[in-house]
Amino acid sequence: MAYSCSSDNIDVEVEEIEEEQVDPEDQVEEEEQTSFNLPEIDLNNWKVTLPISVNGKPIEVEPPEILNYATNDVLKPFMFNDSINGALVFYAYPGATTTNSSYSRTELREQMNPGSNSTNWTFGQGGSMKGTLALAEISKDNDGDYHRTMVMQIHGRLTNEQRDLIGESDNNAPPMLKIYWQDGYVRVLTKALKNLNASDTEILYTDAWEDGESYTFSDKVDFDKFTIEIKVSEGKMEVILNESDSKTFEDIHILKWGVFENYFKAGNYLQTTDQEAFAKVKFYDLEVKH
8 A cells, every 4th residue: 555646647639739839928827837846745545733722632634625725714724835945834833732732733643544543553563654854934932942743653543442441531652753853854753662571461551652762863954855664564664864863763662662552743732831932844745654
């Protein structure tokens, strides 16, 4: 299964017209129109969470409504095209938050079955996500340092059976992978099991996990375009920056993580509650494969 950013090739039969005269002004206008680029991102398998709320809960927009983001009055302030550079811009500021977070976001959540959160994947089944993106703008704190934002995740999810087994009210599980833009660098953070002898039931609780290995790529991406690829398989997770610099996580913690279902996330998850803070993240392409 693949959610690809590539458009299908369409063969168009053009009828030739001999000695057709073209008005020079029309030709200039046509050239200007064709200079605009739209992002080639297939949103059929993504929903988005926004930093605004209704009845105390952040607004979420699923397929097929998300496909019309360019004309959707709710989405337009937070998801919009940079048609000069061919990118989809995600704008976020401190606002509505989800149940398990203090921060707001304009962030995509993978839906293998469009419109449903119930179908997900395990590390044993594997998967990959690849995106080309850039930090367009981000605010600074009172010390003059840039705020940070999360641009990609692998998030865990309890099955309904696991949820009922440990008596939870929702299906939330920890995120195994967080990828941040931080001070112009790409930083990766994983999860680790606190007690490697935890039982099959104990391992399901969120507090059984803590922040694990962290890694910051040496190349500074700053505000330039960069590519991140995530590849996962049984007991293994690899993060690749710009198709050259790679970091692989392959240990007992990744192996133990195999109990959870997962889904990919991508976008702009602003990591501050400072007033007047904001960030804009541009995605040029985004592709998921399973």
